[in-house]
Amino acid sequence: MSGMCPDKHHMLERVIGSYEQYYDINRDTPVEPFVAEAVFQSHGEEYFLIKSAKINEMDSSEVAFFAEVSDLSEAEYAAMADKAWSETLARADVKPNHRNSDGILIIIADSIDADAKKKIKKTRRYKSYRFTFWGWSELRVIAYEHSTGKVVSNRQGDILKKLFTIKK
Template structure:
């Protein structure tokens, strides 16, 4: 039920898919967001710059989330999730995001998520970068745990943890 609310909250801005298969795994939810921006002077042919930003958001369900599962999922995101990023000339940044909706979560799993750091620069940053965002929606404690890059996910997740009255 919580995942359904979270996916619905993303549908306005993201392309949302349910039952998404990728790299040998099935995710109950997946969402993509793509943005394009440009700046020009007086006429569009006098373009100063243009940039593309993206977010690839993978959703996972877990009963009792532990540190081993977190490390496995983070490793998957750092290798296979990163393959979603295509650093074309106008690529500025991409977020590869992982949201784990867990019935319960160990302290070790929460600590592993908080400590997760990953950034990949493309062509020494000329072709942009990708950051890994990780969040756990811990249903047993009604809390959201994120890594530093994942703090942007927290508001939406917290807003959808409890059913609306």
């Protein structure tokens, strides 16, 4: 990581801001214990020459949950991950043209307990619907430790590391 934000709240606002262009942001009534959530939904269709000859259609959605804590413990992380996963599954609209409904958990903390870091790295939440013929859901997790400027993520969350790269 190159550089650091002055405080964790500034970093949280910066990350939420990166979602504002494509996601609907909810800061007023997010699910507890989160401070904000972002929702993205997409519908795509493919045709063969004319619209009446539809080849394929698919729905895709993502829900990002944002949390800001002082010291992240393993128990607190587990509760957040469970809540984000259950909300992701509850919001999945599974039907024949469903492709994916993914959850993203973004945590900004002053410090992260060593056991919590291990648990984050080992987190794997995945569910397929009708052997993936009706799509799937997975949970991406990333946590930013403000005191060190380090990022911890699960394997699916590695793609989110670019959110925490600060350009000089």
